[in-house]
Amino acid sequence: MKIKKLTFLSLLTTLSLAVYAIESAIPPLVPIPGIKLGLANIVTLFLLRRFSAKDALLVLLCRILLSAFLFGQALSLLYSLAGGLASLAVMAVVMGMLRRNMLFLTGAMGGLTHNLGQLFTAFLITATPGVAAYLPFLVISGILTGVFTGMCAAFMDRYLSPRMPR
Numbered sequence: 001m002k003i004k005k006l007t008f009l010s011l012l013t014t015l016s017l018a019v020y021a022i023e024s025a026i027p028p029l030v031p032i033p034g035i036k037l038g039l040a041n042i043v044t045l046f047l048l049r050r051f052s053a054k055d056a057l058l059v060l061l062c063r064i065l066l067s068a069f070l071f072g073q074a075l076s077l078l079y080s081l082a083g084g085l086a087s088l089a090v091m092a093v094v095m096g097m098l099r100r101n102m103l104f105l106t107g108a109m110g111g112l113t114h115n116l117g118q119l120f121t122a123f124l125i126t127a128t129p130g131v132a133a134y135l136p137f138l139v140i141s142g143i144l145t146g147v148f149t150g151m152c153a154a155f156m157d158r159y160l161s162p163r164m165p166r
Contacts, residue, residue: 009051009059016043016063017070024071034118034134035141038111038149044088045107045153046160049100053092060084078125079118086117103157107150108143115142 020040029035040063047056064084068077091110098106115138122131 005051009047009055012043012047013059013062013066016040016059017066019043020063020067021071024067030141032134032137032141034115034138035145037145038114039152041087041107041110041114041146041149042152042156044084045091045103045110045150046156048088048091048095048106049103049153049157053088056092057088060088075125079121082121083114083118087111087114089113102150103154104147104150107148107153108146111142111144111146111149112139113142114146115139 017040019042023037023039029037043063044056044060047059064077064080068074068080072080087110090113091106094106094109119131119134119138123129
C-alpha cells in the first residue's frame with residue numbers, strides 16, 4: 001500500500017509541475033507583477049483534502065524545488081517557498097476548522113496568504129516600502145484565484161477520489 005501511495009504522490013507532483021510549467025508559458029492576464037492563477041495549488045488543496053498536510057508539504061516542496069531548478073532562478077525559489085509554505089500552513093488550519101469541506105474558502109485563504117507571503121518576501125529582499133502599493137491588487141487577485149483553484153480542487157476530488165489509494 002505504501003508503494004501505491006508513493007506512486008500516487010509522485011504522479012501528483014508531476015501533475016503540479018506540469019500545470020506550473022503550462023501556466024508559466026501563458027502571458028500574464030493583467031499587467032501587475034505577481035498575479036497568476038496559481039493552478040498548481042489545485043493539487044495542494046486536493047492533497048490536503050484526501051491525504052495529509054505532511055503529504056501536501058512533500059509534494060509542494062518537490063514542485064517548488066523542481067520548478068525553480070527547471071524554470072526559474074534562485075530568487076524565484078525564495079518567493080515560491082515563502083508563498084507556498086505560508087499558504088499551506090493557513091490552508092491546513094482552515095481545512096481542519098472546516099472539517100475538510102468548502103475547498104473554495106480554503107483556496108481563497110491560501111491564495112490570499114500566498115500573495116501576502118510573497119509580498120512580505122519582496123519587502124525583505126528589496127527593503128522598499130513601495131511594494132505595499134501592490135497589496136490591494138494582490139489581496140483581490142489572491143482571493144479570486146483561490147476561489148477558482150478551490151472549485152477546481154473540489155471537482156478533482158469528486159472525480160478522482162474513488163480511484164486513488166489510501
